[in-house]
Amino acid sequence: MTMIFGVPLVVLTGQVMIGLINGSFYALLSLGLAVIFGLLRVVNFAHGAFYMLGAFVAWMLGQYLGLGYWGSLLIAPIIVGLAGALVERTMLRRLYDLDHLYGLLFTFGLALLLEGVFQHLYGVSGKPFSAPVEMRGVVRTDFVTVPVYRGWVVVASLLICFGTWALIEKTKIGSYLRAATEDSILVQAFGVNVPLLLTLTYAFGCGLAGIAGVLAAPIFQVSPTMGSNMIIIIFAVVVVGGMGSILGAIATGYLLGLVEGLTKVFYPEAANIAIFVIMAIVLLLRPAGLFGKEN
Amino acid sequence: MNDTCVTTREARGSQQLKVRGLEAWYRESQALYGVDLDVYPGETVSLLGRNGVGKTTTLRSLMGIVRKRTGTVEFDQQSILRLPLHRVARTGIGFVPEERGIFASLNVEENLMLPPLVARNGKEMSLDEIYTLFPNLLERRYSPGTKLSGGEQQMLAIARILRTGVSLILLDEPTEGLAPVIVNRIGEMLRALKAHGLSVLLVEQNFRFAARIADHFYVMDQGEIIDSFAVAELPGRREALNKALGV
Numbered sequence: 001m002t003m004i005f006g007v008p009l010v011v012l013t014g015q016v017m018i019g020l021i022n023g024s025f026y027a028l029l030s031l032g033l034a035v036i037f038g039l040l041r042v043v044n045f046a047h048g049a050f051y052m053l054g055a056f057v058a059w060m061l062g063q064y065l066g067l068g069y070w071g072s073l074l075i076a077p078i079i080v081g082l083a084g085a086l087v088e089r090t091m092l093r094r095l096y097d098l099d100h101l102y103g104l105l106f107t108f109g110l111a112l113l114l115e116g117v118f119q120h121l122y123g124v125s126g127k128p129f130s131a132p133v134e135m136r137g138v139v140r141t142d143f144v145t146v147p148v149y150r151g152w153v154v155v156a157s158l159l160i161c162f163g164t165w166a167l168i169e170k171t172k173i174g175s176y177l178r179a180a181t182e183d184s185i186l187v188q189a190f191g192v193n194v195p196l197l198l199t200l201t202y203a204f205g206c207g208l209a210g211i212a213g214v215l216a217a218p219i220f221q222v223s224p225t226m227g228s229n230m231i232i233i234i235f236a237v238v239v240v241g242g243m244g245s246i247l248g249a250i251a252t253g254y255l256l257g258l259v260e261g262l263t264k265v266f267y268p269e270a271a272n273i274a275i276f277v278i279m280a281i282v283l284l285l286r287p288a289g290l291f292g293k294e295n
Numbered sequence: 296m297n298d299t300c301v302t303t304r305e306a307r308g309s310q311q312l313k314v315r316g317l318e319a320w321y322r323e324s325q326a327l328y329g330v331d332l333d334v335y336p337g338e339t340v341s342l343l344g345r346n347g348v349g350k351t352t353t354l355r356s357l358m359g360i361v362r363k364r365t366g367t368v369e370f371d372q373q374s375i376l377r378l379p380l381h382r383v384a385r386t387g388i389g390f391v392p393e394e395r396g397i398f399a400s401l402n403v404e405e406n407l408m409l410p411p412l413v414a415r416n417g418k419e420m421s422l423d424e425i426y427t428l429f430p431n432l433l434e435r436r437y438s439p440g441t442k443l444s445g446g447e448q449q450m451l452a453i454a455r456i457l458r459t460g461v462s463l464i465l466l467d468e469p470t471e472g473l474a475p476v477i478v479n480r481i482g483e484m485l486r487a488l489k490a491h492g493l494s495v496l497l498v499e500q501n502f503r504f505a506a507r508i509a510d511h512f513y514v515m516d517q518g519e520i521i522d523s524f525a526v527a528e529l530p531g532r533r534e535a536l537n538k539a540l541g542v
């Protein structure tokens with residue numbers, strides 16, 4: 001058996017895979033958080049709740065409408081995005097002129113509300129959600145053992161992250177978003193419907209969280225608390241990466257997922273706090289984050 | 296006002312922009328105390344005044360960036376005071392801010408293409424025409440907008456408004472901080488705009504620059520218009536002007 005640093009290779013690659021999978025969720029979620037914060041200047045505390053909502057909507061679509069995984073993967077994020085648009089239109093936008101703290105408090109309250117509603121309706125225990133039949137196998141080689149579904153999650157997350165990056169950096173609507181992130185008033189004075197852009201951006205960010213939720217459903221269970229467990233880590237990821245940068249959010253997500261996975265191999269006791277230790281160090285040395293602009 | 300001036304202005308038709316009793320506030324502090332001014336079609340009007348008298352605030356209030364306002368603002372006979380900010384541009388008014396507003400995260404071409412077209416009236420310039428007029432922008436079209444020199448950024452800020460087909464441009468101190476050669480280039484540009492039939496409301500501290508281009512002048516002090524005269528009356532006004540501008 002091949003060993004590296006006294007650890008069997010298969011164990012090592014297994015943890016790297018787990019790190020990549022966790023990193024996939026971290027990247028998807030912190031990406032949405034960064035896009036929303038960049039334009040709206042709102043720290044979206046409800047991001048974990050929208051992730052949970054994505055998983056629950058997928059489960060409900062299956063349970064009540066008999067919709068399969070692929071259908072849910074398409075429809076659930078759209079429903080979550082619409083929910084985000086509704087929240088932005090009816091409530092969040094009233095807070096833009098107030099101190100940023102209000103946006104944070106509001107989204108925090110919203111997260112508690114959503115979590116509470118689902119706990120009330122479905123209890124705290126998780127709902128099982130199975131991977132699609134064609135992805136239930138396992139790929140086994142000499143160096144690595146990967147359940148097909150987990151491999152799919154990594155690929156899907158990479159595609160979505162890269163697609164989002166391309167949307168923001170390479171398209172016309174992306175140029176509106178980048179410009180409005182710098183000076184939304186001027187962009188609106190040029191005739192761009194910035195209030196609509198804000199709604200779309202919030203909806204899009206929430207939709208990304210929804211996608212992450214559906215992807216996560218077969219791996220973790222669908223439970224009302226899955227979002228609040230996740231959001232703490234996501235905030236640490238965003239603090240490490242720095243709020244402003246899209247690529248930074250993506251890269252930091254995967255990076256911290258990997259670090260967390262590898263810590264499990266070499267020093268398992270620290271695995272749960274590795275990310276927070278890194279966060280503390282980054283805050284000490286580079287308060288704006290690895291990819292943030294110091295000013 | 297003397298007669299030649301009045302007939303000249305009237306010969307242009309009715310006011311394109313008509314402002315009466317415009318007052319504006321930043322929160323509780325009032326910055327404009329009743330501004331009256333007109334821009335006739337195709338006219339270049341210069342708004343003069345010392346630092347901090349409210350020239351920028353006037354432009355920002357006309358555009359709708361400063362929201363707390365009262366008075367009358369009519370553009371092509373339509374009241375624009377209550378329009379949402381993004382609807383004002385679509386009536387045909389373009390804004391070139393004092394700090395130029397070039398976006399660092401957009402390259403030169405993206406900066407150029409950013410403002411949506413507001414009209415297809417033959418006044419809009421195509422990308423090709425802009426690049427022919429400003430070869431530097433073509434050369435550097437993939438550099439970040441803020442990597443351009445100050446003069447190039449000013450050209451870019453004006454050029455991107457020309458692309459949209461607006462019929463009135465609000466231009467805030469385009470020559471500020473630029474070398475004399477570049478100031479001349481911008482002067483040529485403004486004359487080209489005029490020949491093209493565009494109206495310009497030009498805020499300037501550089502009076503000699505404004506005097507070469509404008510058809511009509513307003514002088515501002517402490518949030519009010521204190522004087523208004525045509526270019527023909529300029530020679531007789533020098534002294535009073537120098538006093539008002541504190542030159």
Ligand SMILES: Nc1ncnc2c1ncn2[C@@H]1O[C@H](COP(=O)(O)OP(=O)(O)OP(=O)(O)O)[C@@H](O)[C@H]1O
Binds near residue numbers: 345346349351352500
């Ligand atoms: N954002 C703001 N908030 C509060 N007060 C402001 C703001 N901007 C300008 N003012 C005040 O409004 C008044 C007019 O300012 P404005 O910028 O319109 O002057 P200006 O004529 O353009 O001056 P300058 O020639 O220096 O550009 C000044 O007293 C200024 O201090």
Ligand SMILES: [Mg+2]
Binds near residue numbers: 350351352393
């Ligand atoms: Mg000014």
